Amino acid sequence: MMTTRRDFLQTSLLAGGALALPRAMRADPANSSARIVSTWDFGVSANQAAWQVIAKGGSALDAVEAGARWAESELCNPTVGRCGNPDRDGVLTLDASIMDGDGRCGAVAALQDIAHPVSVARRVMERTPHVLLVGEGAQQFAVQQGFPREELLTPEAEKAWREWLKTAQYQPRINAERTKVPGNKENHDTLGILALDAGGRLAGACTTSGMAWKMHGRVGDSPIIGAGLYVDNEVGAATASGVGEEMIRNAASFLVVELMRQGRSPAEACREAIDRVVRKRPEASRTLQVCFLAINKNGDVGAHALHKGFVYAMHDAGAGPHDKLHEAASVYATEQK
Template structure:
């Protein structure tokens, strides 16, 4: 396991090696979308269907997140998500345009597409965030249908968990042959740049399984799980949301890019700050950052090995890449 000093010494080289080529700044060839985890490949393809037709980055990230919420069956994202310790499945989501407009919902129940509700919050209210019953009430008023989302498999998993009621946070599991087993990952985070050079991002998640009822993570918190600025770029996060909220993490990554860091360097420095602040805690939890700058350059960094991210543009529709990391966890 790499210690903090080794990490800080080696980080610049690792960050530089991770950087992806820049997309062309002009024309449809410059469009690009990136997403967290291996299920980001499917989400990217849904987003690319929008971008390749000349659509906006905002429409693209909404389409990608909607794919994850309905087509993906994963215990930490969307309709197949595991519930809290009271057996309630609640969903969180956010969306942000590069012009600063943003919307989010948290602890939303019985609504299939929280990311689209978040967009309605952004476009149809003077607010940024709605939560709980109020978010659901707003969704129904906007034409969204209430439906029971808790699947039989998730309910069974919850009842099995109740036998011991032990709450642990697992670092992502490694699939044989490559990291990225999506069985226990939380959060789809997406960032896109369209043919006009505009940026947007979205996050969607069901949060941690067996969380306290009412717990909200970083995904719907603008500046924690997601932040986008057309003048600079965007960043999104995955892992233990409390750490992203403590550090305003996605905002931090974007501000580091504003100061001249590449996306990979900005992600690495944000991770380094977390390690400096909480060195012992950092060895037992996962935190991951993914960033995209206004030129289309991509970078990522994680605390522990196993974080993968997907890249999609005119040259690649299903590119999955391993992120550099601080530690090689015993679990990976």
């Protein structure tokens, strides 16, 4: 019976079809609908780090923190964590949020010299009466909680910033990192990660270094609950990537979850949220990327993007040792080069 279920799951994953599993034996992750999804191709490794928690019977909350911490310390990508590109003043600032399905949440923004903003965000959630701490206050709190201060700006990121200073032109490009456009690394690829554990609980996290060469003090959607991340055990969870201002304008992740509450599938909810972005700013939508990824309480997964090129990774009990990447459907089929 176990073999049949796993064979079915693997076939469904490869086909990109419905992703719900039977709810039997939920205490055992290998025989449950436990599932982890995350944004972009580096989500594969983030999922694997998170799955180690789920495989031991851990919570969705612990799992998403583990996946985000992997990205912050091991990814070494110019868009997330210690290897992120700085702002226009050469300062590296980090943003992160975390949310449990019971409504608890925490976030930090414009945090400097602290390697794991997602864990600081969890401390905000668990040890303060607040949701969001920013700048010097966030750093002060992190140090008080025992997080060490350290220089995070890498020589490579500083070199890239000095090269950018020669023109100092700020023009985000669609999927710049994915298409390897030389000199156009303004587009950032947030890690958004969502988990459904063996007990049926949901959680999510976002972590990013934000837009490269942004104005000092700029904050995107990733640490804004309801914009870059929203989770509700009664319905599902959603996360976003792309140009954060659009997610903030539309309370986008909250919107996706509310559309699922009204009966849409994750894929339908993501598409409808994208359509709203297009209707509100049709001209801007041609020049920026917006991506949504969602999972409902049954384990069904869906995604949609404005432009071609957004991929997401998924890991579950039937996926075997390696995640599979899926490319999301898009409103505009031709990826901008």
